[in-house]
């Protein structure tokens with residue numbers, strides 16, 4: 310049966326390894342067999358106050374496949390445009406549905422919403438904070454792809470797995486959440502490769518180290534140096550909307566050195582044949598579209614798996630304890 314989780318889903322720090330494995334198992338079952346339960350009396354409200362294609366639509370697709378009804382609201386069409394507070398919007402929407410999937414530009418916003426909501430809040434990205442449901446679909450994809458390569462993520466006796474996180478590690482909430490889940494597994498090496506000023510926050514590295522003191526976290530390598538030993542290449546977009554001054558964004562992405570944080574033919578030639586190339590999408594110049602034809606590219610598998618994982622998440626939210 311599903312993962313029992315009737316509370317808010319705000320942060321990966323709520324999960325233990327057992328729960329993460331249950332989510333992976335349940336998403337795999339749903340992918341193979343389809344849903345086993347329908348929730349026709351439930352209404353899922355998606356409240357997206359920042360642009361989104363995948364997270365917003367995959368949650369709606371997941372809700373529809375579970376027989377739920379959906380209501381979608383954005384900042385542009387809501388009274389937020391008239392200055393209504395997040396809290397007041399949530400206090401209102403709680404009477405219209407059974408769960409709120411919330412994306413908001415402010416870090417900590419989903420926690421704030423949870424403080425006033427009688428129905429579960431699911432964090433679908435809070436500024437440069439966290440993106441726990443993306444992290445779950447990412448770890449599911451890593452688990453599944455490793456299995457295809459006859460590698461068990463769980464196995465403490467296997468060779469170490471090297472994950473290179475590349476790009477805007479300061480602002481990528483998908484990375485902030487995923488590294489915490491990765492640290493739950495044995496023999497993980499995380500390489501952080503970011504342009505100057507967009508490095509991984511010390512706070513995140515500290516938290517990951519607290520989860521598992523055996524996880525190796527390495528900074529200071531170039532992507533070109535690291536690629537030959539990388540098993541999972543996790544690319545990210547430079548988050549233009551997080552810059553206070555957009556000129557700083559262009560100074561990074563238009564500089565010659567930025568190519569060191571992008572995929573190039575020379576780079577992929579040095580990569581392992583068994584490597585997997587991930588990206589939460591949307592992409593920018595760091596991941597050219599010619600990479601799609603490379604068998605190591607798995608980012609559209611992440612997109613597909615996102616629906617199954619979100620079905621597992623909604624099922625958990627709506628299942629009786």
Ligand code: NCD
Nearest residue numbers: 363364434483546589590591
């Ligand atoms: C990411 C996000 O919104 O955090 N996208 C996603 O949810 N799949 C990454 C990004 O915007 O670059």
